[in-house]
Amino acid sequence: xxxxxxxxxxxxxxxxxxxxxxxxxxxxxxxxxxxxxxxxxxxxxxxxxxxxxxxxxxxxxxxxxxxxxxxxxxxxxxxxxxxxxxxxxxxxxxxxxxxxxxxxxxxxxxxxxxxxxxxxxxxxxxxxxxxxxxxxxxxxxxxxxxxxxxxxxxxxxxxxxxxxxxxxxxxxxxxxxxxxxxxxxxxxxxxxxxxxxxxxxxxxxxxxxxxxxxxxxxxxxxxxxxxxxxxxxxxxxxxxxxxxxxxxxxxxxxxxxxxxxxxxxxxxxxxxxxxxxxxxxxxxxxxxxxxxxxxxxxxxxxxxxxxxxxxxxxxxxxxxxxxxxxxxxxxxxxxxxxxxxxxxxxxxxxxxxxxxxxxxxxxxxxxxxxxxxxxxxxxxxxxxxxxxxxxxxxxxxxxxxxxxxxxxxxxxxxxxxxxxxxxxxxxxxxxxxxxxxxxxxxxxxxxxxxxxxxxxxxxxxxxxxxxxxxxxxxxxxxxxxxxxxxxxxxxxxxxxxxxxxxxxxxxxxxxxxxxxxxxxxxxxxxxxxxxxxxxxxxxxxxxxxxxxxxxxxxxxxxxx
Numbered sequence: 232x233x234x235x236x237x238x239x240x241x242x243x244x245x246x247x248x249x250x251x252x253x254x255x256x257x258x259x260x261x262x263x264x265x266x267x268x269x270x271x272x273x274x275x276x277x278x279x280x281x282x283x284x285x286x287x288x289x290x291x292x293x294x295x296x297x298x299x300x301x302x303x304x305x306x307x308x309x310x311x312x313x314x315x316x317x318x319x320x321x322x323x324x325x326x327x328x329x330x331x332x333x334x335x336x337x338x339x340x341x342x343x344x345x346x347x348x349x350x351x352x353x354x355x356x357x358x359x360x361x362x363x364x365x366x367x368x369x370x371x372x373x374x375x376x377x378x379x380x381x382x383x384x385x386x387x388x389x390x391x392x393x394x395x396x397x398x399x400x401x402x403x404x405x406x407x408x409x410x411x412x413x414x415x416x417x418x419x420x421x422x423x424x425x426x427x428x429x430x431x432x433x434x435x436x437x438x439x440x441x442x443x444x445x446x447x448x449x450x451x452x453x454x455x456x457x458x459x460x461x462x463x464x465x466x467x468x469x470x471x472x473x474x475x476x477x478x479x480x481x482x483x484x485x486x487x488x489x490x491x492x493x494x495x496x497x498x499x500x501x502x503x504x505x506x507x508x509x510x511x512x513x514x515x516x517x518x519x520x521x522x523x524x525x526x527x528x529x530x531x532x533x534x535x536x537x538x539x540x541x542x543x544x545x546x547x548x549x550x551x552x553x554x555x556x557x558x559x560x561x562x563x564x565x566x567x568x569x570x571x572x573x574x575x576x577x578x579x580x581x582x583x584x585x586x587x588x589x590x591x592x593x594x595x596x597x598x599x600x601x602x603x604x605x606x607x608x609x610x611x612x613x614x615x616x617x618x619x620x621x622x623x624x625x626x627x628x629x630x631x632x633x634x635x636x637x638x639x640x641x642x643x644x645x646x647x648x649x650x651x652x653x654x655x656x657x658x659x660x661x662x663x664x665x666x667x668x669x670x671x672x673x674x675x676x677x678x679x680x681x682x683x684x685x686x687x688x689x690x691x692x693x694x695x696x697x698x699x700x701x702x703x704x705x706x707x708x709x710x711x712x713x714x715x716x717x718x719x720x721x722x723x724x725x726x727x728x729x730x731x732x733x734x735x736x737x738x739x740x741x742x743x744x745x746x747x748x749x750x751x752x753x754x755x756x757x758x759x760x761x762x763x764x765x766x767x768x769x770x771x772x773x774x775x776x777x778x779x780x781x782x783x784x785x786x787x788x789x790x791x
Contacts (some may be wrong), residue, residue, distance in 0.1 A: 234274070238323070238414055240340065246362035249410040259406055262302070262375045263315045271298035276325060277342040278581065279427065284346050295430040299347045302375070316372035318349030320363055321412040326419040343422040344430065354409055361409050377406050428577070432751050442755040445733035449762040452730050456769040463776050536779055538701035547610035555603025556636035562595040563588055568760065571753035589671070592637075596676040599636075600683025601691070609693040637672055644668075723774045730766045734759040 235249060254262070274281035282295030302317040326344030329335040351372030352363045363370070380402050422430070544550055567588055570576045576583050644660070651659040734756060741750040750756075 236323075236412060238276070238325070240327075241416055242414075243416060244412075244414040246360075246411055246413050248361040249412060251361070251407050251409045253405040253407050255405050256377055256402075259375050259377050262317060266300075266302035266304055266315045266317070266375070269300065271300050273298040274345075274347065275581075276323075276345045279342060279345045280431075281323070281345050281347040282431065284348075293430070295344075295346070297431060299349050301349075302351065303372075315375045316351040317375050317408060318351050319373045319408055319410050320350045320352045320366065322348040322350065322366070323412060323414045324348065325414070325416050326422065327416060328418060328420050328422065328424070331424055341424050343419060343424060343427040352411075354407065357409060357411075362411050366413075373408060375406070377404055380404065441733065441737055442752060445731075445737070445759055446755065446762070448733055449730045449759055449766070452726065453762050453766050453769070456726070456766060456773065460769045460772050463773060467776070536705065537698050539705050540779070541696040541698065542700050542704060543610045547607070551603045551607040551610065552636070554606055555599040555601075558602045559592060559595040559599035559636070562598050563591040564760075566591045568753060568757050572757055577751075589668070593671050593676045594679065596679035597683035600680035600685075601687035604684040604687035605691050605693065608688050608691075637676070641668060641672070719774060719778065723770050726770050727763055727767050731759055731763045 237247070272281075280297040281299060282297055283299045284293060285296060286293050299321075300318065302315060304313055304315045306313055324344075324346040325342055326346070327340045327342050330339035330341045350363075350366060352366070353371045353373050356365075356370040357363055567576065567584065570587065571584075576587060645665065648660045648665070737752075738750055738756070
C-alpha cells in the first residue's frame with residue numbers, strides 16, 4: 232500500500248503538513264481501544280521496516296524495534312483519570328551510505344537505517360500552516376477525547392447526581408486531528424549494507440544462551456531415549472537369537488525343551504501314586520512341568536504377534552495418502568530450513584517464506600504420490616488411480632483424506648482469511664490469490680501427484696516385510712487403560728514436545744512478544760529439528776515395543 236508521505240532521497244523536510252482527519256465518537260472510542268491494547272504502525276522504506284530506536288542500559292549498544300506506537304496513555308495529575316493521546320507528528324530519519332561497487336562510484340546511495348520518532352502535539356500548538364511551532368519544547372499532546380453528551384440522560388433522570396458517559400451517541404460531534412511529518416537524511420558509514428538488519432537482532436548474544444540450553448535439553452532427552460532403544464533392541468536380539476531361532480521363511484521357530492524322563496507329565500491336580508519308583512518319577516515330572524512353563528514364557532508377549540504385525544490395516548486406503556502427504560510436508564519444511572540456513576530466505580525477502588513454502592509444497596506432489604502409491608501397493612491395493620485421487624481430489628470414498636491434504640489446508644486459509652476480510656485489513660488475501668492457489672493445486676500439483684503415483688506403483692517394488700503374515704488373525708486380549716491409543720498418544724507425544732518446547736517458545740516470543748518481531752536463528756532451529764526427528768523415531772520404537780509386549784492393538788497395524 233503506497234502512502235501519501237512524500238520523501239525525496241537526500242532532501243530534508245523540517246515540517247510537512249499531511250492532512251486533517253475528522254472522527255466521530257465511535258472513531259474516538261476505537262482509537263482509545265487500539266492505544267490501550269498497544270497497537271503499532273509499521274512503515275517500510277527500501278524494504279526496511281520503520282523502527283523505534285532504543286539504547287541498552289549501559290548505553291553501549293543501540294538496537295531497533297520494528298514499528299512505532301500509534302499513541303500512549305497517562306494519568307492526569309488533577310483528575311487521576313486515564314487519558315489517551317495519539318501520535319500525530321512523525322519524524323523520519325533515513326540513514327544512508329555510499330553504495331558498494333560501481334554504483335557507489337557513480338554517486339549511488341543505499342539506505343542502511345530507517346528510524347521513526349512519533350510525537351503527540353495538540354492543535355493549539357500549531358501555526359497557520361498546520362505545522363508545530365516547536366517540537367522539542369514542552370507542549371500538550373493531542374488527546375483523543377470528546378466531551379460526553381448527557382442531554383438525553385439528564386432529561387430522563389433530572390434528579391440524578393451521576394450520569395454515565397455515552398460515547399456511542401451519534402450527535403454529530405467530531406474531533407479534528409491534524410497530521411504532520413518531518414524527514415531528515417543522515418549519512419552513516421558505520422553500518423554496512425549487508426549488516427543493516429543486525430540492528431533489529433541486537434540481542435543475539437543473550438538469545439544464544441537460550442538456544443544452547445534448548446540444544447542441551449534436546450540432546451539429554453534424546454540420549455536417554457537412545458539408551459532405552461539400545462536396551463530394547465539388545466533384549467529383543469538376545470531373546471530371538473539367543474534362545475530361539477529364525478526360520479528361512481521369516482517365521483520364528485520356538486524351540487521345545489525335551490523332558491528329562493520318558494514319563495508323560497500328568498495334568499495339574501492329578502494324584503500321583505506313592506512309592507519308591509513313583510518318587511523317582513516325580514523329579515522327571517517336575518522337570519517336564521518346568522519345561523512347559525518356560526516354553527509358555529518364551530512365546531508370550533510380542534512373539535505371539537510376529538505373524539500379525541504387518542497385516543494390511545482395515546483402512547489402508549486412508550493410511551497411504553496420509554503418509555504420502557506427510558512426506559510432502561516434511562520435504563517442504565526441510566527445504567525451507569535449508570534455504571533459510573543459507574540466507575536465501577531472510578526478513579529482507581518479504582513474503583518469500585510463504586511463497587517458497589507454497590511452491591515447495593506444490594512441487595513435492597511427486598514425492599507424495601510416489602510414497603503413497605508404493606505403500607498402497609504394499610498393502611495389496613490394485614486401483615492406484617483411486618489412491619492418487621485420494622491424495623489430491625475429494626471423491627465420495629475419500630472425502631476425509633482430501634479435506635486433510637490439501638483440502639484442509641486450503642479450507643483453513645480461507646476461513647482465517649474471512650476474519651481478516653471482516654476487519655478490513657490490508658493483509659487479507661485477495662480473491663484472485665485464492666483462485667491462484669486453487670489453480671496451483673489442480674493444474675500443477677494434481678499432474679505431479681499422478682506422475683509420482685504411476686512411478687511408485689508400476690516402477691517400484693513394494694516394501695518387503697521381515698516376517699510372513701498369518702492367514703488367520705490372532706484375537707487381541709483386553710487392553711489396560713494406559714495402553715489404549717488415546718493415552719498412548721498423549722504419553723508418547725509429550726517426549727518430543729519436551730525436546731522442542733524451549734526453541735518453540737523462542738520462536739513464538741520472537742514473532743509475537745519481542746520488539747523485533749522477526750525470527751532469524753534458523754541454524755539452531757535446524758539442529759533442534761534434527762534432534763526432534765530422531766526423538767520421534769526413538770519414541771516410536773519404544774512405544775511400539777511396549778504395546779507389542781502387552782499384545783495391544785495398534786492403530787493402522789492390526790486388522791480387526
